[in-house]
Amino acid sequence: MRGTLTVLAAACFLGLPPSAAGDGYESKPELAARDPDYAAGKKAIEEKRWEEAIEHLGKAAVRDPDNPDLQNWIGYSNRKLAKYDLAFKHYKRAIELDPRHRGAHEYIGETYLLVGDVASAEKHLAALREICLLPCEERDDLERAINAYKK
Amino acid sequence: MKKHALLALASCMAFATFATLAHEGNESGRGKLGTVKFATSCDPKLQADFERAVAMLHSFWWSAAEKAFDDLFAKDPTCAIAAWGYASILMGNPLGGVGSAPADAKKAQAALEKARMIGARTDRENDYIAAVSAYYENWENKPEKERQLARSKAYEALAAKYPADDEAQIFNALYIAGTQSQADQTFAAYLKAAGILEPYFKKYPDHPGVAHYLIHSYDAPPIAEKGLAAARAYAGIAPSAPHALHMPSHIFTRVGAWEESAATNLRSIEVAKAGEIDEGYHGADYAVYAYLQLGRDGDARRTMQEAMTMKSKTTRAVWLYAYAAMPARFAIERGDWWEAMALPVSTTAAPFTDALTYYARALGAVRTGDVAAAEKEAAGLAEMHKKLEEAKNRYWATEVEVQRLTIAGWIAHKKGDTEEGLKLMRAAADLEDKNEKHIVTPGRIVPARELLGEMLFEQKQPAAALKEFEASQIREPNRFRNYWDSARAAEAMGDRAKATAYYQKLVTLAAKSDGSRHELVLAKMALTQR
Numbered sequence: 174m175r176g177t178l179t180v181l182a183a184a185c186f187l188g189l190p191p192s193a194a195g196d197g198y199e200s201k202p203e204l205a206a207r208d209p210d211y212a213a214g215k216k217a218i219e220e221k222r223w224e225e226a227i228e229h230l231g232k233a234a235v236r237d238p239d240n241p242d243l244q245n246w247i248g249y250s251n252r253k254l255a256k257y258d259l260a261f262k263h264y265k266r267a268i269e270l271d272p273r274h275r276g277a278h279e280y281i282g283e284t285y286l287l288v289g290d291v292a293s294a295e296k297h298l299a300a301l302r303e304i305c306l307l308p309c310e311e312r313d314d315l316e317r318a319i320n321a322y323k324k
Numbered sequence: 325m326k327k328h329a330l331l332a333l334a335s336c337m338a339f340a341t342f343a344t345l346a347h348e349g350n351e352s353g354r355g356k357l358g359t360v361k362f363a364t365s366c367d368p369k370l371q372a373d374f375e376r377a378v379a380m381l382h383s384f385w386w387s388a389a390e391k392a393f394d395d396l397f398a399k400d401p402t403c404a405i406a407a408w409g410y411a412s413i414l415m416g417n418p419l420g421g422v423g424s425a426p427a428d429a430k431k432a433q434a435a436l437e438k439a440r441m442i443g444a445r446t447d448r449e450n451d452y453i454a455a456v457s458a459y460y461e462n463w464e465n466k467p468e469k470e471r472q473l474a475r476s477k478a479y480e481a482l483a484a485k486y487p488a489d490d491e492a493q494i495f496n497a498l499y500i501a502g503t504q505s506q507a508d509q510t511f512a513a514y515l516k517a518a519g520i521l522e523p524y525f526k527k528y529p530d531h532p533g534v535a536h537y538l539i540h541s542y543d544a545p546p547i548a549e550k551g552l553a554a555a556r557a558y559a560g561i562a563p564s565a566p567h568a569l570h571m572p573s574h575i576f577t578r579v580g581a582w583e584e585s586a587a588t589n590l591r592s593i594e595v596a597k598a599g600e601i602d603e604g605y606h607g608a609d610y611a612v613y614a615y616l617q618l619g620r621d622g623d624a625r626r627t628m629q630e631a632m633t634m635k636s637k638t639t640r641a642v643w644l645y646a647y648a649a650m651p652a653r654f655a656i657e658r659g660d661w662w663e664a665m666a667l668p669v670s671t672t673a674a675p676f677t678d679a680l681t682y683y684a685r686a687l688g689a690v691r692t693g694d695v696a697a698a699e700k701e702a703a704g705l706a707e708m709h710k711k712l713e714e715a716k717n718r719y720w721a722t723e724v725e726v727q728r729l730t731i732a733g734w735i736a737h738k739k740g741d742t743e744e745g746l747k748l749m750r751a752a753a754d755l756e757d758k759n760e761k762h763i764v765t766p767g768r769i770v771p772a773r774e775l776l777g778e779m780l781f782e783q784k785q786p787a788a789a790l791k792e793f794e795a796s797q798i799r800e801p802n803r804f805r806n807y808w809d810s811a812r813a814a815e816a817m818g819d820r821a822k823a824t825a826y827y828q829k830l831v832t833l834a835a836k837s838d839g840s841r842h843e844l845v846l847a848k849m850a851l852t853q854r
Binding site: 235236237238239242271273306307 | 465466467469706716718722725728729732747748751
């Protein structure tokens with residue numbers, strides 16, 4: 174109880190509402206990551222229930238429309254359903270929201286390979302090379318996928 | 325009338341449940357809070373209490389204001405406008421972009437519903453209730469941005485309908501400021517709000533909201549200077565409101581007014597010692613940062629050590645950050661790379677605070693030339709980055725990425741790959757420029773662009789180095805290290821006039837230094853030899 178009160182009182186001092194102690198000052202994941210639909214959508218992805226994933230993630234995106242992770246996952250689920258136009262739309266939105274989103278660059282690059290557009294895939298590999306000045310898996314994975322496609 | 329009274333009684337009982345244990349915190353609401361005039365149709369005996377509650381609302385004294393409005397309704401169950409205040413405080417910080425917590429939104433919606441059932445006695449009060457209701461309408465299904473816009477639109481209409489109601493104008497300005505997008509570098513909403521508030525600052529120099537909202541409306545590097553008058557006034561207007569003691573230092577830090585930042589934070593630390601330990605750390609970090617810019621290393625050390633004696637029982641990042649940042653700043657701002665290398669590593673609930681120590685250790689190691697040790701610390705930094713990425717903590721992952729690029733750049737530079745070193749260091753500086761400084765910190769441990777300048781200087785490019793130092797001054801003004809670095813770079817490129825100007829700036833900045841910095845001795849020598 175005392176600890177709770179301390180947190181509540183502390184929140185007050187910094188100009189924070191007691192029940193939102195730490196908002197603005199705390200380490201917190203993106204809002205969507207705390208959304209029940211986001212969690213349900215991620216679980217559906219793990220279980221390869223793509224339609225359901227799109228439904229949950231879409232609801233979460235209504236509440237948090239500027240979240241690139243949500244857009245990336247919606248794109249990924251559509252890609253798995255071979256709905257490439259929708260997949261591109263959401264991946265592009267993710268990159269628009271966060272031009273440094275490594276996952277979206279990798280996935281959209283891989284999707285371009287699925288439709289036979291190697292040049293576009295290579296553009297995203299080039300983007301990843303700019304972003305990943307330090308080693309990153311996304312760049313390596315897309316590079317491998319492009320090399321494999323070319324063989 | 326009887327029905328009216330019964331409804332009021334029922335509402336009162338409902339309201340009574342709104343008060344929570346949170347009120348046992350810093351809830352007193354006592355002391356000086358400034359002057360607010362807000363006419364109501366409630367029991368005249370409660371008018372002063374109502375205006376005091378509005379003053380708390382203006383100073384974001386969350387729990388105290390919540391309780392005050394709750395109490396007002398309990399004492400006068402026909403005082404429907406109390407629900408407006410209650411719902412207003414439960415929206416949270418309108419400038420924070422996060423908004424009301426779901427539980428608070430439900431409480432506010434219930435209170436507003438009761439208020440509508442009771443009905444206020446004047447159209448004006450009903451219009452205030454309608455204005456705040458715009459924020460909560462269909463709250464569950466709207467992103468915060470839409471709620472903010474709905475609120476701003478409703479208050480704009482309220483202000484237009486009651487042009488002689490100064491409180492309506494002031495709240496309208498606050499909620500306009502609340503629509504400011506971080507991507508808009510013209511700060512259109514902030515400046516529109518400030519334009520409304522400035523005349524009221526002259527008309528009501530003792531109004532807590534006007535001074536407070538002006539600070540927020542100017543809380544961005546290019547416009548911060550305009551907020552100095554309000555920052556200097558606010559702590560004096562509402563010295564009993566805890567937020568009013570620390571908040572001015574946000575402007576003082578932006579403009580490099582270090583004496584004032586240290587002074588107001590020392591006051592906030594004193595209040596914090598009474599039980600707000602986490603915030604005591606937060607204020608101490610701001611004060612330590614300020615003292616280090618003034619070359620008052622003894623005061624910085626003392627403030628840090630006193631803070632470290634406070635024991636927090638929480639895992640909140642607000643104190644964990646300060647706990648890690650203060651010793652890292654203390655070592656690095658003074659260029660004590662060996663001390664930085666020896667900082668003890670912690671494992672806490674906040675990986676980005678642990679990263680500060682890895683970063684300081686790595687920077688210390690690489691600047692002493694111990695590349696192997698730096699590479700080891702860089703691995704720790706990479707681990708922190710991975711944790712933040714996995715937690716989808718995008719902002720802090722980016723901050724740690726800046727640190728990783730910085731260390732990788734310095735390692736390459738020290739290994740002799742000067743081109744790669746500069747490429748990585750420049751990428752770090754550019755990335756940092758795009759990631760606005762977080763309010764938990766007065767500033768990064770050291771600005772990345774300053775470190776880029778230092779690397780260029782080591783690579784015998786003083787003109788390019790000076791360019792980076794001067795670019796860094798725009799966002800991080802009046803820094804001790806920057807003035808010293810700038811003077812050295814100007815000296816090396818043969819610009820004696822500029823070097824003299826920077827030596828003079830350094831000596832002026834550190835006029836009250838305790839004399840522990842060798843840079844200051846050298847600057848004074850350089851000036852006497854001119």
